[in-house]
Amino acid sequence: MALIWTFVAGLGGLALAGSFLGALHPAGDSLAVFRLWIAGALALWLLLGTGLGLCRWTWLILPAVAILPVLWAYGAPEGGGERTIYQKNMLFRPKDLGPLEADIRSAGSDIVMLQEVSDANQPILGALSDMLPSQTFCPGPSVGGVAVLSRWPKIDGTEVCASGFAAMRVRSPDGPLWLVSVHLSWPWPRAQAAQVRRFEDRLSMLDGPVVMAGDFNMVRWSAAVRRLARASRTAPAGRARGSFRLADAVPIAIDNVLIPRGERGASELRGLFGSDHRGLVVRY
Incomplete structure (x- = not known):
């Protein structure tokens, strides 16, 4: 179980990290489209690992920080105008x-x-x-x-x-x-x-x-x-x-x-x- 959990967590972490690497390869931008969902799925998987004693809860900081640009985009301050x-x-x-x-x-x-x-x-x-x-x-x-x-x-x-x-x-x-x-x-x-x-x-x-x-x-x-x-x-x-x-x-x-x-x-x-x-x- 620990091996499977580690493998899936590693894949999720790589996908999340890759979503920031669009400047190096366009595949990173393809992942960026789904960053919110990748981070959410990884957070749930890390929560499972925390419950099973396979990781510390502090690991959840990684997906939380990763989605900050997405949350900012959806909640950006607005100011209208005449045009x-x-x-x-x-x-x-x-x-x-x-x-x-x-x-x-x-x-x-x-x-x-x-x-x-x-x-x-x-x-x-x-x-x-x-x-x-x-x-x-x-x-x-x-x-x-x-x-x-x-x-x-x-x-x-x-x-x-x-x-x-x-x-x-x-x-x-x-x-x-x-x-x-x-x-x-x-x-x-x-x-x-x-x-x-x-x-x-x-x-x-x-x-x-x-x-x-x-x-x-x-x-x-x-x-x-x-x-x-x-x-x-x-x-x-x-x-x-x-x-x-x-x-x-x-x-x-x-x-x-x-x-x-x-x-x-x-x-x-x-x-x-x-x-x-x-x-x-x-x-x-």
Whole structure:
């Protein structure tokens, strides 16, 4: 029994430690998505070991400390503002776009970031053009492209397009502002790490303040999101929100909104509206 317990505890400890090593290998970021559950399972296993006399209760400090960044993300202090960002992975399948359009309007959105903009749901761009006339759409692979919409005037010639990346610069009430919508692929063993490297280069070339949002397929406490935040001089806004349910059960916060460093924001979840991702609204 002691040997089995030690083996399982060792695996749990390695997985938990690995979730902090995304900067060394993208597999660490894949583990970071599940850090809360890994730490919870390890804590329960250590409690069992404590009851059996196989370890000391002080060992529980390890998973407790490990989840502090996660708890901070979900409980971060918030402060709202007058600017409103609406982030949404629409899901590429055909659907009634009316409820989503109505929610974007009711939120009073100044900026809208969309992913999986397919032929079936691209008409929402035209439907919102009266409220959000400045738009950039960048086509993508089979699941669709990404789009940026804003009520503020677009600065001509500033559009940047790539697979999973759309950017434009607008004249906001606070001055010129870059707006960036991103859609990252699934993490390791998929190609997210290579995509992050490409996006880092593009973001580093954008001068001035940036607002970035999208379906990152990655949590904010990962190395991948930190790298993109560093390249864009931004920070996650408000609290992390479980916008996507893995296997229709486990909520994970893989939709993120990042705003210029030093700003404060407040986040809230919106409805599904035919997608598998809930919308995310940030006021900053």
